[in-house]
Amino acid sequence: MDQEMTQVLDEHADTPQAAGFVAINYITCTPDYRQRFEELFRTRAHAIDRMPGFLGVHVLRPQREGEPYLVVSYWQSEAHFRAWLRSPEFLEGHRRGFEDLRQAKERGEEPPMHSDFRTYEVIAR
Numbered sequence: 286m287d288q289e290m291t292q293v294l295d296e297h298a299d300t301p302q303a304a305g306f307v308a309i310n311y312i313t314c315t316p317d318y319r320q321r322f323e324e325l326f327r328t329r330a331h332a333i334d335r336m337p338g339f340l341g342v343h344v345l346r347p348q349r350e351g352e353p354y355l356v357v358s359y360w361q362s363e364a365h366f367r368a369w370l371r372s373p374e375f376l377e378g379h380r381r382g383f384e385d386l387r388q389a390k391e392r393g394e395e396p397p398m399h400s401d402f403r404t405y406e407v408i409a410r
């Protein structure tokens with residue numbers, strides 16, 4: 286690798302640009318939960334920020350009605366991501382969302398959101 290390229294990668298070493306692995310959670314909300322959902326993310330716990338290998342996250346609101354929100358998380362490696370899934374930080378970062386799901390279930394209501402995640406390897410940048 287030439288010196289210029291090494292420099293570019295170094296400068297972005299702790300940013301999403303350097304990610305080798307990406308996990309995307311696709312979340313569909315009921316229409317009346319959207320405002321609450323966005324509020325939860327605006328005031329998120331930031332527990333994940335303490336995890337080794339975590340490089341950043343983008344939360345994307347769909348422009349088209351009915352499509353899922355994307356929570357795009359960037360990692361140095363899959364092992365770093367898997368460690369977060371098993372960590373207390375994962376639960377800390379999801380306390381309020383999981384509590385909303387629990388309460389809806391207790392009231393016998395449909396869940397206010399559905400989530401489905403997929404994982405990706407970065408093959409070009």
Ligand code: HEM
Pocket residue numbers: 308309310312322325326329330331332333334342356358374377378379380381382383398399400402403
């Ligand atoms: C049942 C599954 C899941 C649901 C319903 C869900 C929903 C949510 C909600 C509502 C929040 C806002 C924070 C809060 O609750 O206070 C949140 C945080 C977050 N979610 Fe999820 N999520 C799930 C699983 C996942 C998975 C598998 C990923 C990654 C692929 C992910 C990535 C994130 C990230 C990065 C945050 C921010 C955490 C922090 O600030 O520490 N979530 N999620």
